[in-house]
Amino acid sequence: MTLVSIVQTIWAISAAGLIVLVLLHSPKGDGLGGLGGQAQLFTSTKSxxxxxxxxxxxxxxxxxxxxxxxxxxxLA
Incomplete structure (x- = not known):
């Protein structure tokens, strides 16, 4: 596996992650609360x-x- 293919893999993963994270944002500021429940990992919705x-x-x-x-x- 070359350095270019490793960087391309990281690039593709970051693109997919960005798509998911942008979809998690709520246009009204609800954020993760809009998924049907509060995030239990965090102490508050703001955090x-x-x-x-x-x-x-x-x-x-x-x-x-x-x-x-x-x-x-x-890199090539």
Missing amino acids: AETTLNRVTWTLTVLFIGLTIVLSAKW
Whole structure:
């Protein structure tokens, strides 16, 4: 497995993760509460929403960065 294929795999996983995370966001700010229940992992809905936002932004930066690296063919 080459470095390019590893980066492409990470890029595809980040794309799929972004799709899921964007769909979890509620347009009214309900966030994870809109899935039919509260997130039991978090102490409040606000902390769940904050965590969801941070993970979404992290994956966004990763996805855009890997897109630039792959399109510029810096690894090939």
